[in-house]
Amino acid sequence: MKDRTMIYQNEHFYIEKEEHELPWVKIFTKTPYKELTDLPQPIFNELWSLYAEVETIMREYFQPDKINMASFANMLPRVHLHVIARYTDDAYFPNPVWGEKLRQGRKIKEDFGAFYALVQKRLKEKEEEL
Amino acid sequence: MKDRTMIYQNEHFYIEKEEHELPWVKIFTKTPYKELTDLPQPIFNELWSLYAEVETIMREYFQPDKINMASFANMLPRVHLHVIARYTDDAYFPNPVWGEKLRQGRKIKEDFGAFYALVQKRLKEKEEEL
Numbered sequence: 001m002k003d004r005t006m007i008y009q010n011e012h013f014y015i016e017k018e019e020h021e022l023p024w025v026k027i028f029t030k031t032p033y034k035e036l037t038d039l040p041q042p043i044f045n046e047l048w049s050l051y052a053e054v055e056t057i058m059r060e061y062f063q064p065d066k067i068n069m070a071s072f073a074n075m076l077p078r079v080h081l082h083v084i085a086r087y088t089d090d091a092y093f094p095n096p097v098w099g100e101k102l103r104q105g106r107k108i109k110e111d112f113g114a115f116y117a118l119v120q121k122r123l124k125e126k127e128e129e130l
Numbered sequence: 131m132k133d134r135t136m137i138y139q140n141e142h143f144y145i146e147k148e149e150h151e152l153p154w155v156k157i158f159t160k161t162p163y164k165e166l167t168d169l170p171q172p173i174f175n176e177l178w179s180l181y182a183e184v185e186t187i188m189r190e191y192f193q194p195d196k197i198n199m200a201s202f203a204n205m206l207p208r209v210h211l212h213v214i215a216r217y218t219d220d221a222y223f224p225n226p227v228w229g230e231k232l233r234q235g236r237k238i239k240e241d242f243g244a245f246y247a248l249v250q251k252r253l254k255e256k257e258e259e260l
Contacts, residue, residue: 037185052166052167055167059165066164066203068202069200071198072196072226095228096204098226
């Protein structure tokens with residue numbers, strides 16, 4: 001793939017990694033929409049189904065203390081979901097990662113590259129089931 | 131209603147207002163779950179359907195520049211959605227409201243109480259359609 005931030009794409013969505021000390025991916029619709037309620041109903045439903053897959057894989061792989069999910073897009077009004085694995089000893093916890101940094105956070109021991117590869121593999125398998 | 135923060139409830143969910151200078155409500159499942167992927171599939175689908183209703187009413191009533199939505203629950207791990215109306219001249223924009231305050235924000239001119247009443251009315255009407 002030319003775009004080194006993209007880790008998966010299908011007909012309606014693509015998923016990017018966020019370069020961060022925490023596990024963090026972003027789910028975008030290929031067609032840009034300003035708000036979640038601007039998505040056509042089938043795309044809205046498909047987004048949440050895809051989100052659930054990504055959250056499930058992230059929980060299995062990183063065993064985080066909590067998942068954080070958010071949709072802001074204030075700078076550039078183009079809907080996308082942030083999916084972030086959180087730990088009680090990460091740099092911001094219990095603040096959102098957009099809040100105040102409270103400490104030197106834990107070093108994540110899992111391999112991020114292997115996680116991105118797993119996301120791609122599992123979502124491709126899911127596609128073939130349909 | 132005894133609980134003065136609750137503005138709506140149905141069989142599976144309740145909605146609370148957040149006391150804030152910005153329009154902000156929180157959608158909770160009545161049964162507590164730690165993560166979104168812990169919700170049974172019908173409840174997960176119903177949550178996003180309810181979210182879409184709330185976002186729609188908030189957009190119509192406040193005409194905000196952007197909607198922000200988030201699920202964190204780091205302090206108390208019990209899934210709920212934040213739904214917040216944002217304006218380019220509010221106190222935090224373009225930061226999330228959990229980020230740095232950048233200015234004295236605009237005073238919202240719309241009546242919050244009338245908005246909560248509208249949410250209740252519209253969601254009750256929706257129930258009766260089903």
